[in-house]
Amino acid sequence: MRNIKLTVEYDGTNYHGWQIQPNAITIQAAIQDALAKITKTHTQIIGAGRTDTGVHAAGQVANFHTRSQIPPIAFQKALNATLPRDITIIDVEEVSPDFHARFNAVSRTYRYTILNRAYPSALLRNNAYFFPKPIDVQGADAIYRFLVGKWDFSSFQRSGSERINPICEIYQCRCWQEQDLVYFEIEADAFLRGMVRAIVGTVLKLHDRKDGINRLRGVLDARDRSTAGASVPPHGLSLLCVKY
Amino acid sequence: MRNIKLTVEYDGTNYHGWQIQPNAITIQAAIQDALAKITKTHTQIIGAGRTDTGVHAAGQVANFHTRSQIPPIAFQKALNATLPRDITIIDVEEVSPDFHARFNAVSRTYRYTILNRAYPSALLRNNAYFFPKPIDVQGADAIYRFLVGKWDFSSFQRSGSERINPICEIYQCRCWQEQDLVYFEIEADAFLRGMVRAIVGTVLKLHDRKDGINRLRGVLDARDRSTAGASVPPHGLSLLCVKY
Numbered sequence: 195m196r197n198i199k200l201t202v203e204y205d206g207t208n209y210h211g212w213q214i215q216p217n218a219i220t221i222q223a224a225i226q227d228a229l230a231k232i233t234k235t236h237t238q239i240i241g242a243g244r245t246d247t248g249v250h251a252a253g254q255v256a257n258f259h260t261r262s263q264i265p266p267i268a269f270q271k272a273l274n275a276t277l278p279r280d281i282t283i284i285d286v287e288e289v290s291p292d293f294h295a296r297f298n299a300v301s302r303t304y305r306y307t308i309l310n311r312a313y314p315s316a317l318l319r320n321n322a323y324f325f326p327k328p329i330d331v332q333g334a335d336a337i338y339r340f341l342v343g344k345w346d347f348s349s350f351q352r353s354g355s356e357r358i359n360p361i362c363e364i365y366q367c368r369c370w371q372e373q374d375l376v377y378f379e380i381e382a383d384a385f386l387r388g389m390v391r392a393i394v395g396t397v398l399k400l401h402d403r404k405d406g407i408n409r410l411r412g413v414l415d416a417r418d419r420s421t422a423g424a425s426v427p428p429h430g431l432s433l434l435c436v437k438y
Numbered sequence: 439m440r441n442i443k444l445t446v447e448y449d450g451t452n453y454h455g456w457q458i459q460p461n462a463i464t465i466q467a468a469i470q471d472a473l474a475k476i477t478k479t480h481t482q483i484i485g486a487g488r489t490d491t492g493v494h495a496a497g498q499v500a501n502f503h504t505r506s507q508i509p510p511i512a513f514q515k516a517l518n519a520t521l522p523r524d525i526t527i528i529d530v531e532e533v534s535p536d537f538h539a540r541f542n543a544v545s546r547t548y549r550y551t552i553l554n555r556a557y558p559s560a561l562l563r564n565n566a567y568f569f570p571k572p573i574d575v576q577g578a579d580a581i582y583r584f585l586v587g588k589w590d591f592s593s594f595q596r597s598g599s600e601r602i603n604p605i606c607e608i609y610q611c612r613c614w615q616e617q618d619l620v621y622f623e624i625e626a627d628a629f630l631r632g633m634v635r636a637i638v639g640t641v642l643k644l645h646d647r648k649d650g651i652n653r654l655r656g657v658l659d660a661r662d663r664s665t666a667g668a669s670v671p672p673h674g675l676s677l678l679c680v681k682y
Contacts, residue, residue, distance in 0.1 A: 203560045250561065274557055282560040313518055316447045316526040317494065321561070 195259040197293050198269060200225070200239070201285035202254040207320045207429065208280060212245045212254070221245070221281060225256065228276040232269070233262045242295045242436040243302050246388070248428035250321065252305075253284070253435040257295040295436070301365055303434040304390045306378040306426065310371070322375060323430035325398070329376050334401035335369040337410055338378060341393065342367060348417035350396070352388035360386060360417075369397070379434070391425040399423035439503040441537055442513060444469070444483070445529035446498040451564045451673065452524060456489045456498070465489070465525060469500065472520040476513070477506040486539045486680040487546050490632070492672035494565065496549075497528070497679040501539040539680070545609055546629060547678040550622040550638045550670065554615070566619065567674035569642070573620050578645035579613040581654055582622060585637065586610060592661035594640070596632035604630060604661075613641070623678070635669040643667035 202225070210218035214226070222241060229237040242255040264272065266286040273283045309315050309322040310329050341364045348360040367380040378394050396413060400406035400423070413421045446469070454462035458470070466485060473481040486499040508516065510530040517527045553559050553566040554573050585608045592604040611624040622638050640657060644650040644667070657665045 205560045205563070252561070270557060279558070279563045280560045282558050282563075284557055284559075313514060313528055314523070314526050315528075316449045316524045317496070317565070319449070319523045319526075 195261060195291065196263075197257055197259050197289050197291050198266065199285075199287045199289045199293060199295065200256045200258075200273075200283055202251060202256060203282045203284050204251050204254065205280040205320070206245060206248050206250045209247065211247045211249065212241050212243070212251075221251075221254075222256075224278060224281055225273070228273050229258065229260075231276055232264070232272045233260055235260070235262075240295045242299045243385070243433050244387075245431075245433055246428050249431045249433070250429075251433040254433050255295045255299070255436040255438075257289065257293055259291075293438075298438050299436050301381050301383055301437045302385060303379065303381040303436075304385070305380075305432050305434050306390060306394045307430045307432070308376040308378070308426075309374055310376045311374040315374075320429050321432075323426050325376075325426075329371075329398070330402045331369060331371045331376055333406065334376075334378075334397050337401055337406045338367050338369045338380075338393075338397050340407050340410055341380075345414050346417055347386050347389055347414070349413045349419055349422045350389045350392040351386040351419060352392075353419050362386065362389070388425060390431060391428065392419070392422050394430075395426045396423035398426065439505060439535065440507075441501055441503050441533050441535050442510065443529075443531045443533045443537060443539065444500045444502075444517075444527055446495060446500060447526045447528050448495050448498065449524040449564070450489060450492050450494045453491065455491045455493065456485050456487070465495075465498075466500075468522060468525055469517070472517050473502065473504075475520055476508070476516045477504055479504070479506075484539045486543045487629070487677050488631075489675075489677055490672050493675045493677070494673075495677040498677050499539045499543070499680040499682075501533065501537055503535075537682075542682050543680050545625050545627055545681045547623065547625040547680075548629070548634045549624075549676050549678050550634060551674045551676070552620040552622070552670075553618055554620045555618040559618075564673050565676075567670050569620075569670075573615075573642070574646045575613060575615045575620055577650065578620075578622075578641050581645055581650045582611050582613045582624075582637075582641050584651050584654055585624075589658050590661055591630050591633055591658070593657045593663055593666045594633045594636040595630040595663060596636075597663050606630065606633070632669055634675060635672065636663070636666050638674075639670045640667035642670065 212221045214222045239256045239258040270286040307322040309324045314324045344363045363383045365381045458466040483500045483502040514530040551566040553568045558568040588607045607627045609625045
């Protein structure tokens with residue numbers, strides 16, 4: 195069996211997230227349906243990150259095993275011709291048989307985008323969270339960067355989705371501004387369910403407090419979701435890339 | 439009567455263009471409907487540029503006369519709370535009674551965006567024209583800039599929409615590339631119907647020919663739509679700004 199690696203861009207607005215589930219349109223299901231049409235076989239794909247409803251991706255990675263002899267570039271063309279226009283395959287590669295998009299990932303990088311001005315944006319309505327209150331970007335960046343390192347992120351995990359191992363290592367994170375947009379980017383070995391949105395919400399809540407870093411430390415120590423800030427909405431979030 | 443100037447951003451994907459018409463959803467109609475709800479009076483608005491179906495705007499300008507005493511900032515908030523999310527009022531100003539968004543405009547600037555790579559983009563599907571063949575951007579820029587000055591643009595006018603005066607003055611235009619995106623920007627005193635899309639289509643057709651400029655000159659001289667290239671599709675086009 196060949197092992198094919200896909201890099202996928204999608205607009206998550208009209209999907210119930212990545213992962214296949216009954217009675218809901220998901221990215222994984224759409225790609226599997228397209229593969230079934232192309233290869234005439236049911237094919238299961240493995241995604242690197244399970245993005246939630248409304249979350250986008252610039253570089254999600256997935257892989258699948260197939261007996262098909264279609265060359266990678268032809269797979270890409272056939273998939274892009276078959277998939278809905280809000281899902282694009284930006285790269286196809288044949289990889290070694292043991293490559294696993296999820297387990298072999300060394301890090302995932304997410305970016306959260308905030309529109310920080312007094313009025314919303316028609317053009318960015320599905321891709322940036324409209325937050326009209328002024329943000330002290332330097333303050334937010336200082337608090338945010340405190341997270342670099344290994345931490346127990348239980349306080350930032352969606353309740354009801356507890357993972358056995360809540361320890362994640364943040365390799366880098368930074369917050370910066372470009373005109374009206376404020377970006378929060380974060381790279382880690384792994385993320386718990388809802389973790390990025392809970393972190394950004396908490397940083398937004400604490401960013402203009404002098405004791406913000408201490409408070410963030412307190413939230414981490416508490417290991418209790420109720421101590422963190424409210425999650426920011428999903429449409430500002432995008433899975434940027436996955437490293438192997 | 440007060441005279442109110444609006445600066446409007448919109449995603450034209452779901453609209454039949456700017457101008458009001460029976461049995462079709464238009465930007466003008468949506469704004470007039472919102473104004474009627476807010477002021478309790480039917481109010482006609484005047485737009486600077488009549489964008490076509492599927493064309494976007496980052497800075498369309500419109501004005502309307504009203505007896506309402508609502509302050510500009512409150513008008514903006516009320517309109518943005520009432521309008522669909524794909525139309526945003528980015529500025530409201532009270533202007534002199536004789537200001538006319540269309541007749542007083544000194545120039546309009548349009549930008550056309552092309553995604554120039556081998557595969558499409560899910561995230562840009564409604565805002566950039568996917569054109570996979572390589573573009574010689576320097577060649578395109580040279581031909582495009584030839585248009586600066588006063589010309590008879592009859593050859594670039596949508597047939598059936600002939601304007602009495604087909605002379606437009608191009609103040610500036612340029613074509614450049616940023617990563618996978620190629621932009622064509624153009625500022626002129628006026629534009630004929632379909633003119634930008636016909637120009638970009640013609641430049642794309644001629645850009646890699648040694649005699650491209652001569653051929654473009656020939657198209658201008660012919661004053662015949664059939665001599666120009668096919669129009670590029672509307673979703674790559676955006677009305678960037680209007681100067682007064």
